[in-house]
Amino acid sequence: MIAMKSFNYSIQTHFYVGPGQFDNLGDIVRDLGKKAFVVTGKNTLSRGGLQNRLSAMLKNSGVEYVLYTNAMPNPTTIIVDEGSKEFLDSECDFIIAIGGGSSIDTAKGIAVAAYHRRPIWDFMDPNKEKEKIIGAYPIIAVPTTSGTGSEADGAAVITNPANSLKPSFKSYYTFPKYSIIDPELVKSLPPSMTASTGVDAFCQSLECYIGPAATPVSDMFAYESLRLCIDNLQKAYEDGNDIEARSKMAWAAALSGMAMATSATSLVHALEHPLSGKYNITHGDGLAALLPSFIEFGYKYNPKRYAEITKLFISNVDDIDELALASMLKDEVLRFLEALGKRLTLKELGVPKNDIEILAQDAQKTLVGALKNFQKEVTTQDIVNIYLKSYE
Structure with missing residues (x-):
């Protein structure tokens, strides 16, 4: 008889799953603060009137937002560190990531770098002892692709363009607090x-x-x-x-x-x-x-x-x-x-x-x-x- 394997398991994410769930965003943000940092790609919010829907829901909830549209495939340390600075300069309280895994990973990187006031590479460099992640700003993940699973775990992958290394970090603190998995948002994906x-x-x-x-x-x-x-x-x-x-x-x-x-x-x-x-x-x-x-x-x-x-x-x-x-x-x-x-x-x-x-x-x-x-x-x-x- 093979003994059952010992393991640890914890997940910190509240999921909203199904068509139309994006409409719950306004209610979700109410307890997270008064100013959101929205991380997305350059064209993501132009599809299906997403930006108008986002703006209306946040306004009705009394939440301002700053738009950061620099997320891109294979996100880089540069994009994350620039986003961290803008997050802090704008005095935001939490992050909404709308897009594919790259947008969500970028948001996780910003959440960590901004919380610690340090470059994200300090937590990822495989050639030296990494800094310990002791916290992160809250994240709401809204995936517009179906693949990376970043909306359901605490890991993120970031590329350092200085050496082309693409490692990951993983933390309890970078699980999204909420994930809105709405298949209506994926219909336009080629x-x-x-x-x-x-x-x-x-x-x-x-x-x-x-x-x-x-x-x-x-x-x-x-x-x-x-x-x-x-x-x-x-x-x-x-x-x-x-x-x-x-x-x-x-x-x-x-x-x-x-x-x-x-x-x-x-x-x-x-x-x-x-x-x-x-x-x-x-x-x-x-x-x-x-x-x-x-x-x-x-x-x-x-x-x-x-x-x-x-x-x-x-x-x-x-x-x-x-x-x-x-x-x-x-x-x-x-x-x-x-x-x-x-x-x-x-x-x-x-x-x-x-x-x-x-x-x-x-x-x-x-x-x-x-x-x-x-x-x-x-x-x-x-x-x-x-x-x-x-x-x-």
């Missing part, structure tokens, strides 16, 4: 971004499920997230107005964040971060290029879990042994990615083959926790081999 962000949710859940850091709680969240992605991502990709598919993908993304809160990602994320940090590749596209080769490398180290994921793709497998079933996952994932237009290679993404050795070195110091969330010690040559198999 098909390619629907696919890329959905692949991120799928990878996060898969990595949390197969790694040794998995817990009974993360298993519950990750498995359901995987099921929802497999059943609904292609539907949302093919018809952005399918509100049922959008709703289920929005929840799948949040579940992937909850899984990460008590487990961890693994090699796919550890190897992708140097790619998007160095070449500004769309995160989900980098994951899509690496995932099949990772599965080919990893399935034999935990065949039971890989086989369980394969069963989510295909039925009538009772006569197939576990190892064979685990080995089939790569082909199922390739078909899954093909249907989403995301069967990609590193060569197609513009990664120079000559950089692979450098990328392998960066991967070993960027997301160290993710690199360790595997059944064996991962060598430099293992990393190089996965990159090479993903190249073309």
